[in-house]
Amino acid sequence: DSNAVRASYIVAYKVAQARKPHTTVEQLVLPCAKEMVRLVLGMEVARKVSNDTVSRRINEISQNISEQVVDEIKKSPLFAIQLDESTDVALCSQLLVFAWGVFKDEFLFCKTLNSTTKAQDVMEIVNNFFEVHGLDWVNLVCVTTDGAPAILGSRSGFQTLVKQCAPMVTRVHCFIHREALASKTLTDQLNAIFKGLMKVVNHIESSALNTRLFKRFCLDMGSDFDVLLFYTSVWWLSAGNVLNRVFQLREELDLFLQAQRKEEFQNVLKQSNLELAYLVDIFGILNKLNLQLQGKGENLFSHQSIIKAFLDKLELWIVRVEGN
Numbered sequence: 001d002s003n004a005v006r007a008s009y010i011v012a013y014k015v016a017q018a019r020k021p022h023t024t025v026e027q028l029v030l031p032c033a034k035e036m037v038r039l040v041l042g043m044e045v046a047r048k049v050s051n052d053t054v055s056r057r058i059n060e061i062s063q064n065i066s067e068q069v070v071d072e073i074k075k076s077p078l079f080a081i082q083l084d085e086s087t088d089v090a091l092c093s094q095l096l097v098f099a100w101g102v103f104k105d106e107f108l109f110c111k112t113l114n115s116t117t118k119a120q121d122v123m124e125i126v127n128n129f130f131e132v133h134g135l136d137w138v139n140l141v142c143v144t145t146d147g148a149p150a151i152l153g154s155r156s157g158f159q160t161l162v163k164q165c166a167p168m169v170t171r172v173h174c175f176i177h178r179e180a181l182a183s184k185t186l187t188d189q190l191n192a193i194f195k196g197l198m199k200v201v202n203h204i205e206s207s208a209l210n211t212r213l214f215k216r217f218c219l220d221m222g223s224d225f226d227v228l229l230f231y232t233s234v235w236w237l238s239a240g241n242v243l244n245r246v247f248q249l250r251e252e253l254d255l256f257l258q259a260q261r262k263e264e265f266q267n268v269l270k271q272s273n274l275e276l277a278y279l280v281d282i283f284g285i286l287n288k289l290n291l292q293l294q295g296k297g298e299n300l301f302s303h304q305s306i307i308k309a310f311l312d313k314l315e316l317w318i319v320r321v322e323g324n
Contacts, residue, residue: 016058079100190278196268201228201246221252228246250276
């Protein structure tokens with residue numbers, strides 16, 4: 001019986017690991033495996049992979065993993081946390097928290113911000129988790145946050161609230177987001193062109209009809225792409241990807257806007273070809289740098305060499321630009 005229960009947990013774990021709904025077992029796995037299990041081990045074992053069982057097993061596995069992570073943090077004399085606030089496909093704000101102990105880092109928890117995303121709401125969720133699992137603020141030595149206003153506020157931000165509970169904590173801002181902020185220091189001319197191009201994108205992507213028409217238009221022209229990408233200032237990779245797609249579809253956009261008689265948007269494209277190419281290069285370089293700074297096993301030493309190489313490239317590009 002213990003082997004049957006273990007097999008049930010393994011199935012549930014594999015389903016969760018593949019990020020599939022627990023109903024996958026009954027819809028796909030069970031029809032294929034039930035007869036084999038029934039013939040070899042009997043019907044009672046076969047019943048242990050029903051939808052309800054798999055759902056319960058996944059919850060139990062999740063709870064067990066969470067308990068293991070919390071136990072490791074408690075055994076560590078000091079620990080640090082990193083927070084990230086994001087929005088899922090259902091437009092619900094999700095708070096993700098990661099923890100670092102002495103030897104390794106782990107995903108700690110993900111909670112939904114049901115009402116507002118203010119610093120007080122974030123603090124309440126984190127503090128409740130600490131209280132429920134017996135984590136002590138005194139052992140917290142560092143907190144890393146992203147660029148969200150609620151997180152960064154100097155007077156009422158989350159970091160300030162943490163400082164009240166853990167006066168000795170070190171506050172760190174994610175430097176990938178900080179690097180992305182450099183892209184906001186554009187000249188007035190480039191900034192105006194950037195905003196104009198985003199209006200062109202929003203004109204098409206904010207309308208379901210325009211999106212479908214533009215997709216059909218691109219397919220008829222045999223283009224490599226048939227959709228534009230939305231821009232959001234929260235996702236630091238967004239601007240580079242959006243501009244690159246606009247540049248690749250600039251001819252299709254011009255013809256499509258001409259057919260729609262949108263002269264103001266046509267003028268934006270016609271008057272900004274060189275600037276668009278320049279912006280694509282700028283944001284593309286920043287995106288490449290930011291991607292290099294991420295990944296498993298990355299640390300400050302590898303980051304230092306990557307950033308130094310980037311600064312050396314900047315000096316070379318400056319010399320080339322000044323010398324035409």
